[in-house]
Every structure is written in C-alpha cells, then in structure tokens.
Amino acid sequence: MRKLIVNIGELATPFGRNAWGGADQKKRVERYRHAWLLLEDGKVLSLGTGDPGGIARVPGTEILDAGGLLVTPGLVDAHTHLIFCGYRQNELALKLQGVSYLEILARGGGILSTVSATRLAVSEELFEKARKDLDEMLKHGVTTVEIKSGYGLDRETELRQLRIIKRLQNELPQDLVATYLGAHALPPEYKDNREGYISLMCEEIIPEIAREGLAEFCDVFCESGVFTAEETRRILEAGKKYGLRPKIHADEIDAIGGSELSKEVGAVSCEHLIRCRESGIAAMKEAGTVACLLPATSFYLGADYAPARAMIEAGVPVAMATDYNPGSCPSLNLQFVMNLGCLKYKLTPEEALTAVTLNAAAAIGRADRLGSLEPGKQADLVLWDAPDLEYIFYRMGSNLVKTVMKNGEVTA
Numbered sequence: 001m002r003k004l005i006v007n008i009g010e011l012a013t014p015f016g017r018n019a020w021g022g023a024d025q026k027k028r029v030e031r032y033r034h035a036w037l038l039l040e041d042g043k044v045l046s047l048g049t050g051d052p053g054g055i056a057r058v059p060g061t062e063i064l065d066a067g068g069l070l071v072t073p074g075l076v077d078a079h080t081h082l083i084f085c086g087y088r089q090n091e092l093a094l095k096l097q098g099v100s101y102l103e104i105l106a107r108g109g110g111i112l113s114t115v116s117a118t119r120l121a122v123s124e125e126l127f128e129k130a131r132k133d134l135d136e137m138l139k140h141g142v143t144t145v146e147i148k149s150g151y152g153l154d155r156e157t158e159l160r161q162l163r164i165i166k167r168l169q170n171e172l173p174q175d176l177v178a179t180y181l182g183a184h185a186l187p188p189e190y191k192d193n194r195e196g197y198i199s200l201m202c203e204e205i206i207p208e209i210a211r212e213g214l215a216e217f218c219d220v221f222c223e224s225g226v227f228t229a230e231e232t233r234r235i236l237e238a239g240k241k242y243g244l245r246p247k248i249h250a251d252e253i254d255a256i257g258g259s260e261l262s263k264e265v266g267a268v269s270c271e272h273l274i275r276c277r278e279s280g281i282a283a284m285k286e287a288g289t290v291a292c293l294l295p296a297t298s299f300y301l302g303a304d305y306a307p308a309r310a311m312i313e314a315g316v317p318v319a320m321a322t323d324y325n326p327g328s329c330p331s332l333n334l335q336f337v338m339n340l341g342c343l344k345y346k347l348t349p350e351e352a353l354t355a356v357t358l359n360a361a362a363a364i365g366r367a368d369r370l371g372s373l374e375p376g377k378q379a380d381l382v383l384w385d386a387p388d389l390e391y392i393f394y395r396m397g398s399n400l401v402k403t404v405m406k407n408g409e410v411t412a
Contacts, residue, residue, distance in 0.1 A: 002061045003039040003379075003408055004052060009068040011035035011047065012389040013373040014354045019290050019317035019362035028358075029350035031389060037071065039379040042407035046375055066383055069402060070392065072353060073373050074143030074380030075334050076360035079271050079292050079321035081181075082133045083126055083161040084151040086117025087326045101301070101328065102225050102253065111151070111185045114326050118151040118161075127164050133324070134172055137332050139412045141382040141401040144175040146321070146364045148219060150184030153197075155205050158182050162214035173411045177364045179217040179247060180209050183227050183235050198231060202238035210242035216365065217268065218244035222258035229257035236265045245365065251275040252297075262289040269319070269363040273306045274298060281307075284316045290363040291316050293355075294323035295340035296331050308345035318345075319359040320352070335392070335399065342393045349393045379408035 011032040014020065020028045036052040038045040046055075056063060091104060104110040118126070130147075137145060147165050152158040162178055169176040182201045190197035209215050218239030222232040236246040246265045250258025252272035259270050259280025270276075270284055271292040284291055293306045308318050320341050324332040334356060341352040361371030369378050383403040386392050392400055404412035 001041065001408070002045075002058065003064055004056055004061050005037040005039070005064045005066050005071065006052060006056070007068055008035040008037065008066040008071045009033070010388045011037060011071045011373065012353060013073050014358040015372055015374050016358060017368045019319070019359045019367060020354060021285075021312060021317040022315040025312055025318065025354050025359070026348050026350040029353060035071070037373065037381070039408040042379055042409070044373050044375055044377050044379050047373065068387070070384040070386040070388055071373070072382050072384065072389070073357040073371055074382055074404065074406065075141045075356050076144040076364070076366070076371055077137065077142045077321050077324075077334050078146045078269070078319050078360040078363040079148075079294060079323050080145055080332070081148050081150060081323070081325035082145075082332070083130050083147060083149065083164055084114050084118050084326055085121035085125060085129065086114040087330065088113060091327070095301070105185070105225065108188075110327055112188060114151050115153050115185070115187065119154070119157045123160055123164060126161070127167060130164060130168055131172065133332055134168065134174060137334070138174060138404060139401060140333055140335055140399055141404055142174070142334050143380040143404065143406050144177070144361065144364070144366065144370055146177040146179060148179040148181040149215075150181030153182060153185060153187035155200065155208075158205060159208065159214065162209060166214060173406045175366070175370065177217070177366070178215040179219050180206065180215040180239070180244060181219040181221070183220040183232070185221065185226060194231075198235060201235055206238050206242050206244065210244065215244060217247050219247040219249060221249040222256065222261065223249065223252055224254040224256055229261055232258065233261060233265060236267075240265070247271065251277075251280060255280065259284060263287040268365060271321075272297070274304050276307060276311075281311055281314050281316055284311070285314055289316070290319050290359055292319045292321055292360070292363045293345070294321055294329065295344050296337050297323045297329040298344070299340060300329050300331070305344045308341070308347060312351065317359045317362065318347075318351070318355050319363045320355040321360060336396070338393055339396050349389045352393060353389065379405060381405050
C-alpha cells in the first residue's frame with residue numbers, strides 16, 4: 001500500500017544508520033519546508049519538497065494531508081523500567097526531607113518495596129499495567145521502547161517480566177526491546193551472600209534467558225552500595241557469552257568505574273552518567289558507546305545533570321530517555337525529557353531530536369532501521385501540532401502529538 005503525505009510544513013529528521021556525536025549530532029539533521037513523504041509497505045520510499053508531481057497520480061496511492069504541520073521520526077525511549085507493581089508515592093515525604101536514594105534503600109524501602117509488590121503480582125496485572133503505560137507512551141509519540149527487567153531479583157519473577165515483554169510485543173504496535181537487569185540491586189534473601197546471587201545470575205538465569213530468547217541486552221547497576229565495577233564486568237561478560245549485549249547503569253550517584261568499563265566490555269550504551277568523569281567520556285568515545293542520559297531523573301531527584309555538552313564536544317553520541325520507574329522518575333513523558341534536554345543540557349533542537357530518535361535507536365541496536373525518515377527505513381513518524389521543530393522543544397506541559405504512524409499505519 002502506497003501512502004503519500006503532502007503539505008508537510010516542516011519535515012525534520014536525522015540521516016544515517018549509526019549514532020552521531022560531535023558536530024554531526026546537529027549537522028546530520030535535515031529540515032525540509034513544504035515537504036512530502038512517500039511510504040510503501042510500511043517503509044519510507046522517498047521524500048522531497050514542493051509539488052510531488054506524478055507520484056500523487058499513481059493508481060492506488062492514498063493521499064494524506066499534513067495540514068502544514070511538523071513531521072519527525074517516531075520517538076525512541078531507550079531506557080525504561082515499566083514492568084512493575086508497587087508505586088512509591090509514600091517515599092515522597094522522605095525525599096522532601098532530603099533522605100537520599102541510598103538511605104531509603106538501606107532502610108528496606110526504595111526498590112526493595114517495589115520488588116516485593118512485583119513478586120506478589122500476578123502476570124495479568126503486570127501485563128495490563130504495562131499495556132496501559134505503553135498506550136500512553138504511543139499517544140505521546142513514542143513508537144519504540146526499551147524495557148528492563150529488574151523488579152524481581154529472583155529467577156521466577158525476572159523471567160516472568162521478560163516473558164511479559166515478549167507478549168506485549170506480540171499484541172501492541174510498538175517495537176519493544178528487552179533488557180535483563182537482574183543486577184538492579186541485591187535481593188534481601190542474598191544480603192549476606194553477594195557471591196551466591198551473582199552466581200545465580202551468571203550460571204542459571206542468563207543461560208535460561210538465552211535459551212528462551214527473552215532479552216537482547218544485559219544491564220548492571222554499577223554504583224556505590226549496589227554492584228562494583230569488577231562485579232559488573234563479570235556479569236556482563238557472562239551475558240556476552242550467551243549473546244546478550246552489554247549496557248551499564250553508570251556514574252549516577254558516584255563514579256566508581258562504570259563508564260570506564262564501557263571500553264573493556266564493549267558496552268552498547270552507558271546510562272545515567274551524572275557523575276561521569278573525563279576518563280569515562282574518553283572510554284565511551286573510544287568504544288563507540290552511546291551515552292543515554294536521563295534528565296527527568298535529575299529533575300525529579302533534584303540532582304545534578306549529566307555533562308551532555310562535554311560528551312557531545314568529545315564526540316560521544318548522546319541519547320535521551322525517560323528512565324520511567326516507580327522510584328526516581330515516575331514519568332513516561334518523553335516530550336518533557338526533550339524540553340529538559342534543551343533547558344538543562346543546553347542541546348540545540350537538532351541535537352535533542354537526534355537524541356530521542358537516531359541515537360536512541362542506536363542505543364538499542366536499531367539504528368539500521370529506525371530513528372530517521374529516509375528511504376528503506378521503517379515508516380515510524382509523528383505529526384505534531386506544531387509549525388516547526390523549535391516549537392516542540394519550546395512548549396511545555398502539553399502533549400503536542402496530533403497523529404502517530406507505526407510501520408506506515410496510523411496507530412494514535
């Protein structure tokens with residue numbers, strides 16, 4: 001089926017099949033005025049400006065009028081934790097009093113309370129909550145989502161989370177990418193047996209995930225009070241042995257070597273990076289690692305913001321994501337993240353667009369087919385109630401999405 005979208009006020013898209021850092025994060029974005037876009041069989045066939053001419057007269061071509069509005073690629077949320085039960089609104093008062101994340105965790109709260117609720121939840125409850133979340137994300141323009149496990153911290157619940165992601169992929173329009181994050185915290189039953197839990201992950205859970213094809217990536221929370229750099233290396237190497245590509249939660253609270261480890265293990269992405277040092281930036285640059293930054297988490301926690309400008313200037317590709325989770329970022333609004341990218345990271349609109357499209361797709365191994373509107377790529381796009389690219393980064397607090405297309409079909 002051929003679809004021709006005409007009367008596009010502005011078409012803004014990065015170009016390429018890999019992540020861009022440095023000046024390219026801005027320069028590789030093209031902006032076309034008075035544009036048209038031709039789709040066929042769920043992919044982009046061609047694009048141009050002005051009168052599409054004879055293309056519009058090809059029999060069987062459906063004409064869609066963009067009404068002079070902005071079109072961009074579909075948004076990619078490359079870091080979420082949305083398979084859980086157990087929101088933690090009861091912790092808000094503690095946070096307002098200045099109690100830190102690690103202090104709440106040490107008291108048995110934080111992630112451990114969500115782990116308890118998630119273990120007790122039946123699969124259908126977890127599925128329905130996640131389905132509702134993903135539907136809301138789609139309406140906000142997000143056509144591809146990475147989802148981490150990590151609220152089970154045991155064999156049964158971690159596998160159950162990943163199986164739910166697989167079921168969601170079969171029933172929902174978005175592309176979903178599964179990441180195993182069993183190393184999200186030390187489970188209470190292993191509080192005096194770190195080695196036992198690490199062995200369980202490396203020798204039992206990871207091989208089973210690989211046998212069932214339940215995840216593409218393995219992630220570790222490399223942080224003070226959680227997992228050391230050496231433990232992170234061991235877990236990620238076990239994942240690589242079974243075909244799971246490495247990601248690292250690094251330098252969120254303390255820089256303990258997580259970002260530097262990206263070079264050693266060949267991490268696809270390092271994520272958070274609030275405390276990232278120059279040595280970590282250099283390691284990511286050398287490894288070709290994408291820096292996946294989470295400004296809404298900094299906003300919610302009242303924390304510092306990752307050194308995004310230093311990373312871009314060093315040539316490290318920067319992506320942005322929500323980090324949607326019940327503790328440190330109970331928001332799934334990637335548009336808010338886009339606002340923060342400009343206001344707090346000082347990204348240009350073009351850099352920020354690349355960060356939530358092409359670079360985010362690269363952070364989950366999808367830049368070859370997602371993240372830009374160019375011939376041969378998937379026809380995932382957003383029609384915005386906006387006249388130009390600047391407008392969607394300038395406006396705050398409203399959902400500016402008018403229409404979402406996934407694989408060339410209107411889905412929201």
